[in-house]
Amino acid sequence: MxxxxxxxxxxxxxxxxxxxxxxxxxxxxxxxxxxxxxxxxxxDLIFNRFHFDVLENLPLELSARVAGYLEPSETFRLRQVSRRWNELFSTPAICGSSFRSFNSHQILNTSAAEWKQSYSRYAKCQLALRTGRPAGEALYSDISSDWSQCNDNTISYSDGMIAWAKNQVILLLCLRSGRARYFNTANRQVVVSCQVWNHKSGKEGMLRLPSANYKVSLGYIRHNFLVDEDTIAVYLAGSQSIIVWDLQTETSRQIYIGAEPFHIFLDAKGKTLTVMRLEDAHENLVYRHGDHISQIVGVTYSIDRNSRSDQRSFSFPLPNSVMSVDLRLHSCLNNIKSCCFRLSTTISHDKKDDAQPLAVGEFITFISYSNILNRPVARFYPEIPCGEMDKRCLATVMSEGLVYYLAENDTDSSAIVLDYRRGEAIQAPGINLASGVFGGNSQYPCYCFGDTFIYGIGLSDVVRVWCFDEDVMAGGGIGRHEIFRDRRDLES
Structure with a gap:
């Protein structure tokens, strides 16, 4: 046998x-x-015997929904888990879902050949923003400007370019090339017209404003002045309407919107104008700090001259039924593509001798315009305890849920990163500021601005800029003709 x-x-x-x-x-x-x-x-057999990969066995559509909760930088780290995860988190569906959730302003074209490079660039830039570690910085000197007098009507920043009024001209500074251009503004103290220049094509035009609305000091023309590509929108408080004008046709259209909104979104490509308002429980408009609101409402108007003037309304539910609003933060954080303000919930004590209400919850509200959905989206985040932004700091929205603010204590001045998605507040280690930036003044002697790849501070005679995009640095950086330092060279 x-x-x-x-x-x-x-x-x-x-x-x-x-x-x-x-x-x-x-x-x-x-x-x-x-x-x-x-x-x-x-x-591999032993690993599979004791491990079951839920994500790997999900349909791709469900995996894409899960990726909507992940930051783009996190998808790169997850690629290192296994071969399958590397393939999964490199697919257009997964990357596109993560990108859309964290970037409402841009569209990731996954059908383009270079979409992976664009996604990687955005992910690295967002990680640098969140951790406060820029790739490099630049200094633009000999720029005389009284930044303490700057406001929404005299200074503007967009896509790596900053413009502000200086004497009788408008100075346009390109932060990528370091080149500056000047535009003459004749009779700019008389607000009866709006002069428009296209700095790329050289075309210019003029928008005539109604003569009854020229008294800025009396509040006829408010700060709701918007520019998107070649389209201009101006809110006229006297007639409760908005004039929309574009440089290509040099024709205008007046849209009656009623009472003044707290924010306006202009979408030139989508040919829409959206006004945002706050209402109380009786559907009355709310304008003041401390008032209670029950909903955020919006109305979208068509500005397409080839279609009829239709409109559609929408609303956003609040974290609680009735909340107190603080719009002072909205005026501090100047950002065209998104707005931000504080909401709080209050309850009264049961005891009669306790007259003061007890605050039980504060939220920061971000409303951003989505170019994918062609409408605003609202998100509510719990307030960060150490993130109080008072009159001793200047702040700017870098991206949705991410705010940089400049604060000063007894020893130094620092840029603080408020990450509302994570509920964290850290001091930006890569942004070093000398003490006394505020100069002991009660007025702000500087102006802060920024977006998804640049953070800048305008002081009395200089503009300091930090760049978070490594690809921009590799291509020659920013401010090439001025004093330039690459942080990677300093650390090597």
Whole structure:
């Protein structure tokens, strides 16, 4: 009789019949006999025996929904988990879902050949923003400007370019190239017209404003002045309407919107204008700090001259049914593509001798315009305890849920990163400021601005800029003709 097993089934049966100690000895002997490839195969089998990858076994559509909760930088770290995760988190569906959730202003075209490079660039830039570690910085000197007098009507920043009024001209500074251009503004103290220049094509035009609305000091023309591509929108408080004008056709259209909104979104590509308002429980408009609101409402108007003037309304529910609003933060954080303000919930004590209400929750509200959905989206985040932004600091929205603010204490001035998505507040280690930036003045002697790849501070005679985009630095950086330092060179 043959004492050796004649098939794999017999081998398995014989192995099962062994004692525990004999089985361990057989396993040790087999491992010593395995080839390199067989060891990897056995390792994978053992791993799969004790691990079940839920994400790997989900349909791609559900995996994409999960990716909507992940920052783009996190998808790169997850690619290192396994071969399958590397493939999964490199797909257009996964990357597109993560990108849309954290960037409402841009569209990731996954059908383009270079979409992976664009996604990687955005992910690295956002990680640098969140951690406060820029790739480099630049200094623009000999720029005389009284930044303490700057406001929404005299200074503007967009896509790496900053413009402000200086004497009788408008100075336009390109932060990428370091080049500055001047535009003459004749009779700019008389607000009866709006002069428009396209700094790329050189085309210019003039928008005539109604003569009854020229008294800025009396509040006829408010700060709701918007520019998107070649389209201009001006809110006229006297007639409760908005004039929309574009440089290509040099024609205007007046849209009656009623009472003044707290924010306006202009979408030149989508040809829409959206006004945002706050209402109380009785559907009355709310304008003042401390008033209670029950909903955020919006109305979208079509500005397409080839279609009829239709409109659609929408509203955003609040974290609680009735909340107190603080619009002072909205005036501090100047950002065209998004607005931000504080909401709080209050309850009264049961005891009659406690007259003061007790605050039980504060939220920071971010309303951003989504170019994908062609409408605003609202998100509510709990307030960060150490993130109080008072009159001793200047702040700017870098991206949705991420705010940089400049604060000063007894020893130094610092840029603080408020990450409302994570509920964290950190001091930006890569942004170093000398003490006394505020100069001991009650007025702000500087102006802060920024977006997803640049953060800047305008002081009395200089503009300091930090760049978070490594690709911009690799291409020559920002401010090439001025004093320039690459932070990677300093750290090497």
């Amino acid at each position: 043959d004492q050796y097993p004649s098939s794999s089934v017999d081998v398995i049966d014989a192995f099962r019949a062994l004692t525990a100690e004999a089985r361990r000895n057989v396993c040790r002997t087999l491992v010593a006999e395995f080839s390199h490839a067989e060891c990897h195969e056995v390792w």
